[in-house]
Amino acid sequence: MENQQIMNRAEHVLYKTYNRFPVAFSYGDGVSLYDMDGQEYLDFGAGIAVMGLGYGCREFKDAVKEQVDKLTHISNLFYNEPAVEAGEKLLKAAQMEKVFFTNSGTEAVEGALKIAKRYAYNKGMAPDYEIIAMKHSFHGRSLGALSVTGNDHYQEPFAPLIPNIKFATFNDLDSVKALFNEKTCAVLMETIQGEGGIYPATEEFLTGVRALCDEHDALLMLDEIQCGMGRSGAMFAWQAYNGVKPDVMTVAKALGNGVPIGAFLASGKAATAMVPGDHGTTYGGNPLVCAAAAKVLDLFEEKKIVEHVQEIGSYLWKKLDELAQNHPVIADHRGKGLIQGLEFTCPVGPLVKHALLEEKLVLISAGSNIIRFVPPLVIEKSDVDEMCLRLEKAIAAVLEGIREA
Ligand SMILES: *Cc1c(COP(=O)(O)O)cnc(C)c1O
Secondary structure (H helix, E strand, O other): OHHHHHHHHHHHHOOOOOOOOOOOEEEEEEOEEEEOOOOEEEEOOHHHHOOOOOEOOHHHHHHHHHHHHHOOOOOOOOOOHHHHHHHHHHHHHHOOOEEEEEOOHHHHHHHHHHHHHHHHHHOOOOOOOEEEEEEOOOOOOOHHHHHOOEOHHHHHHHOOOOOOEEEEOOOOHHHHHHHOOOOEEEEEEEOEEOOOOOEEOOHHHHHHHHHHHHHHOOEEEEEOOOOOOOOOOOOOHHHHOOOOOOOEEEEOHHHOOOOOOEEEEEOHHHHHOOOOOOOOOOOOOOHHHHHHHHHHHHHHHHOOHHHHHHHHHHHHHHHHHHHHHHOOOEEEEEEEOOEEEEEEOOOOHHHHHHHHHHHOEEOEEEOOOEEEEOOOOOOOHHHHHHHHHHHHHHHHHHOOOOOOO
C-alpha cells in the first residue's frame, strides 16, 4: 500500500521523463533493497552501476556523517582537504596527472569535450575541427554529451547539437581510420560500451585507436563512467589493455557510492589545455562528496575490491554461460568482471518486470534485448547462485510459457 501511495504522489509532481517500475525503495542493506511495504529484493543493478560497496556500508556511512558535521560546502574559490585527498587517491589509481570534480557523469563528459576543444584551439586549428565518437555509445543527457552519444532516438528531438561529431563503428578500427583527417582533435569512447549493450573494446581496437590518436596528435578520451572503478576486474578497464593509456578519462557512477560526484582526469598536454577561467562548477568537488569519494577509494584498497571482482566476475561468467547453454532464448553473453550482459532473442522488458515484481530480483536492461548485470561489487557467490535461480524462474514464466506447478 505504501508503494502505491508514493507512486500516486510521484506522478503528480515528478516531471515525466521516466516510465518507472511500480516499486518505491525505502532502504538497503548489503546487496538487498527493501520497498516501502517491507519486501526484500536482491539487487543486481546497483542503482545503475553506482553502489559498488553495496548498501549501508558502515565505514562509508561514518565517513559521510563525519563530514556532514564538519563542513559540506565552501565553493571552489577556496581549497578543501577532502578534494585534495580524493584527487590524490584517484590520480594514483589511474596514474594520471590532473583531476576536476563534477556533480555527474554527463558533466564529466562536458569537461572532456571542452578539453578537446581547447586542445584544438591551443594548437591553432581552425574552428571546424572534428571529434570522433562511436555508434551505440552513451555519454549522458546534457547537450554536449548528447552530441557524442551515437543514438538517433536520443538525439533527434534536440537537434541541432554540437557540429563536427563523426560516428565510427565500435570495434571496427577501419571505420575510425576512415574518419581521421587533419581536422580530428579527439576520439571519445567507452572502454566497455554499457547502455549500448555491454560490448568490451577489443585489444586490437583500443590499441589501434591509441596509435591513430598518437599519429594525428589527437586526444584519446575514454569514458569509464560505467565500466571504471573496479567493475571490469581492473580499477579502470583500460588498464587491462597492453600499453593503452588515455589522455583524458571520465569517471562517475561508483566513484561516490551514491553521493553525486563525477570527475574528468587528464595527462600530458591535455592536463594543461584549459586555464583559469575556462571551466568551473559551484558544487563540484565540495568537501561532502569528496570525503565520500576519498573513503570509497580507501575502502577499495582495504577490501581488495578489484581482486574480489575478478573472482566473483569469473564465477558469474560461468553461471551465466550455463544459463545461456540451457536457454535457447539467450543469444549471446558478453562482458568482463561485474559488467556482463545476456542478449536475448526477444525484448527483455517483460522479463525484467516479472523478475522484479514476482521474483524480487532487480535487473536492468541495456537496449531492448539485453539484460545487464552490474551488481554491487561486494556480492558473493551465494548471491550469484540466488540471482540465477530467480532469473531462471522468471525466464521460464515469461519467455517459455507459464508451466504448471
Ligand atoms: C551513466 C553514464 C554517463 C552519464 O552519467 P550521469 O551521471 O547519468 O550524467 C556517461 N557515460 C557513461 C558511459 C555512462 O554509463
